[in-house]
Amino acid sequence: MTSTEHPADHADGPRTTPQRQAVLDALNGVDDFRSAQEVHELLAGAGSGIGLATVYRTLALYADHGLVDVLRREDGEAIYRRCSETHHHHLVCRSCGATVEVEGPAVERWTSAIAAEHGFSDLAHTLEIVGTCADCRLR
Amino acid sequence: MTSTEHPADHADGPRTTPQRQAVLDALNGVDDFRSAQEVHELLAGAGSGIGLATVYRTLALYADHGLVDVLRREDGEAIYRRCSETHHHHLVCRSCGATVEVEGPAVERWTSAIAAEHGFSDLAHTLEIVGTCADCRLR
DNA sequence: GCATCCTTGACAATGATTCTCATTCTCAGT
């Protein structure tokens, strides 16, 4: 370990650059999930010449730091969203894509209990419910 | 032609072919998720000259018909599993990869309730817990 | 100012998945 290292100094994460800020702003401007490609188009449309690779790098970076959430579309494309403070899950319609955010204290408790029972610590979990929403069922 | 009855032979299911049967058998031979590529390798290793495209088509076909479950790996690769009778979830160690299968009737109930509450039907859900197992934590 | 390190952008490379198309096979009707 080098003596010049600062233990918990730059805790606020990576250096802020105009490009990174732009990506974050783009995500803040919408309240649902967007793919990296969409974020790039969004920025390009707004006049930013930011590169696609930079968008990918930035999203991955912030995802690592917990500033954005990552999910997968049904076709496997990764989608990102600014991370909300409250941990919640998604109820997604497989037909129209409508998304409902739900909280599940019961699930949180259950996962903790199960994990503890098996000696696991430092937990994270993902839960997603897919179904057909009322509108699509009637259609 | 045998005179044995086949209640759901061609009723809604796709035509059965040796290749499709082989894919299904391959999935039946393992009890966890496999990617299309892995299924293909599995079959190739067993001497089957089945094409990769056919594996993809077959898996997609059976997924449509609800005979296999589809999930996504963290890197976005699709993984398939024979639709098992007992639905369970996975507790995975992020360090050593150890996996524990857990059942969660509480979770099943909760997801059903939540989904119903929002008018969703025909449900499916995925839940995965990632953590550090006891061994890895001490190491 | 100068050296160093981080970041960026353009483009190539990768890899899973899908598409195309000629060939082969199945099934139903005769």
Add this chain to the structure above:
DNA sequence: ACTGAGAATGAGAATCATTGTCAAGGATGC
């Protein structure tokens, strides 16, 4: 059993999201 229509297959090309490479630009510390 024979045959025709349409489905299924295999090989390879095509697609597309994502990641790697590398030279150039910009910030930071001395």
